[in-house]
Amino acid sequence: MEDFFTIFSPTNPVFRTYAFWSTVLMVKMLFLGIGTGFQRKLAIFSKKEAVKSQTKAVSNVNEDIERMRRAHMNDMENILIFLPLCFAYILTNPFPWLAMTLIKAFAITRILHTLVYAFAPVPQPTRFILFLVGVFVNAYMGFSIVKAFF
Amino acid sequence: MEDFFTIFSPTNPVFRTYAFWSTVLMVKMLFLGIGTGFQRKLAIFSKKEAVKSQTKAVSNVNEDIERMRRAHMNDMENILIFLPLCFAYILTNPFPWLAMTLIKAFAITRILHTLVYAFAPVPQPTRFILFLVGVFVNAYMGFSIVKAFF
Amino acid sequence: MEDFFTIFSPTNPVFRTYAFWSTVLMVKMLFLGIGTGFQRKLAIFSKKEAVKSQTKAVSNVNEDIERMRRAHMNDMENILIFLPLCFAYILTNPFPWLAMTLIKAFAITRILHTLVYAFAPVPQPTRFILFLVGVFVNAYMGFSIVKAFF
Numbered sequence: 001m002e003d004f005f006t007i008f009s010p011t012n013p014v015f016r017t018y019a020f021w022s023t024v025l026m027v028k029m030l031f032l033g034i035g036t037g038f039q040r041k042l043a044i045f046s047k048k049e050a051v052k053s054q055t056k057a058v059s060n061v062n063e064d065i066e067r068m069r070r071a072h073m074n075d076m077e078n079i080l081i082f083l084p085l086c087f088a089y090i091l092t093n094p095f096p097w098l099a100m101t102l103i104k105a106f107a108i109t110r111i112l113h114t115l116v117y118a119f120a121p122v123p124q125p126t127r128f129i130l131f132l133v134g135v136f137v138n139a140y141m142g143f144s145i146v147k148a149f150f
Numbered sequence: 151m152e153d154f155f156t157i158f159s160p161t162n163p164v165f166r167t168y169a170f171w172s173t174v175l176m177v178k179m180l181f182l183g184i185g186t187g188f189q190r191k192l193a194i195f196s197k198k199e200a201v202k203s204q205t206k207a208v209s210n211v212n213e214d215i216e217r218m219r220r221a222h223m224n225d226m227e228n229i230l231i232f233l234p235l236c237f238a239y240i241l242t243n244p245f246p247w248l249a250m251t252l253i254k255a256f257a258i259t260r261i262l263h264t265l266v267y268a269f270a271p272v273p274q275p276t277r278f279i280l281f282l283v284g285v286f287v288n289a290y291m292g293f294s295i296v297k298a299f300f
Numbered sequence: 301m302e303d304f305f306t307i308f309s310p311t312n313p314v315f316r317t318y319a320f321w322s323t324v325l326m327v328k329m330l331f332l333g334i335g336t337g338f339q340r341k342l343a344i345f346s347k348k349e350a351v352k353s354q355t356k357a358v359s360n361v362n363e364d365i366e367r368m369r370r371a372h373m374n375d376m377e378n379i380l381i382f383l384p385l386c387f388a389y390i391l392t393n394p395f396p397w398l399a400m401t402l403i404k405a406f407a408i409t410r411i412l413h414t415l416v417y418a419f420a421p422v423p424q425p426t427r428f429i430l431f432l433v434g435v436f437v438n439a440y441m442g443f444s445i446v447k448a449f450f
Contacts, residue, residue: 008241019238019299026231027292033227034285076226076376077333081326083234084383088319091308135334142327149319158391169388169449176381177442183377184435226376233384 007090017100018086021107025079028114032072036065071117078134082106089141092148102137109133157240167250168236171257175229178264182222186215221267228284232256239291242298252287259283307390317400318386321407325379328414332372336365371417378434382406389441392448402437409433
């Protein structure tokens with residue numbers, strides 16, 4: 001284990017990769033949160049319209065919100081664990097290319113997971129596989145930390 | 151970017167502001183969690199009473215729990231992202247007064263948001279504006295980090 | 301407050317304890333997330349079977365998922381606050397044995413809480429007491445940080 005100076009420095013490509021992709025994932029979650037809020041308002045509006053015109057246009061909008069909300073929830077369950085786990089994993093001084101590959105794999109599969117969940121549904125098991133990649137990265141990092149520290 | 155020593159030190163007012171307000175927000179979330187638990191127990195009790203006396207006193211209590219639970223959920227979506235984002239933002243060595251203003255603005259609007267959501271409902275868009283301040287601070291920090299690191 | 305070098309080093313037993321138990325708790329949450337996912341699939345399967353054979357075997361499975369999901373949610377509310385709080389608490393340079401006892405108490409009660417909530421239900425207030433230990437540790441750390449920094 002190297003010292004904090006060397007590891008948490010903008011000259012360390014592993015830390016840069018971590019900082020960049022973590023920030024991207026957090027901003028993504030932020031927009032997903034705003035999106036859920038706006039869609040909810042839209043749904044309330046549509047509901048009023050639908051009541052007026054006695055149609056059933058509401059259910060689809062509600063389903064869309066539900067999908068977005070669940071995508072957000074799944075993000076919280078996985079990304080909020082990735083952030084501290086990866087921070088500790090970097091402290092264990094892993095091979096740089098391995099660490100950077102894991103970080104990118106996690107970030108990209110989480111972004112695709114959101115797209116597939118909330119915006120462009122595709123048949124399963126696409127989403128499930130994307131979810132498993134993230135879980136695998138988290139689990140691998142977890143076991144590496146336990147191994148490195150003890 | 152300065153080094154960790156200078157930044158994460160009790161003599162750095164930006165770090166002190168971050169540590170203080172982050173802790174306040176986390177303690178607030180903690181009590182919101184306990185509050186939800188206790189109100190739920192209270193609701194179960196009231197339900198039994200209401201069943202006995204055949205009244206409808208239950209619905210209000212349940213609505214109160216729901217508001218508290220949603221306030222808690224909204225906190226989790228926003229504060230749990232603020233903590234790591236602001237940590238990384240401080241690393242980018244921002245103007246101290248700007249960083250401290252953003253931290254205080256975030257913390258105070260989140261506290262007001264909880265009050266308005268869970269305890270003293272006021273007409274919209276009060277809560278929505280308070281929510282947007284927090285989102286804006288998070289988004290600004292996110293973009294600053296991406297810009298600083300790349 | 302000592303410097304980062306001394307505190308966040310594998311030779312500091314407090315930091316080792318924090319890193320180890322935090323990782324264990326995060327891996328636990330990870331598996332709880334996967335468990336919920338698999339049980340949900342199982343429930344959909346059972347539902348189809350039950351519809352075919354016109355039985356009511358479904359409700360128990362759904363209740364199990366609900367318990368697991370709520371256990372996961374309770375973990376998110378408490379563990380995700382513990383991670384940054386304890387990080388800041390270690391920075392305040394507490395008595396090592398006190399810090400290590402608090403960390404272990406938190407970790408062990410959270411693990412028991414999950415077992416009792418999701419896998420082996422026991423009569424209340426067992427779960428409630430386990431929950432309160434975690435809340436107490438978090439609250440104590442929060443007040444210690446506020447006291448240390450201001």
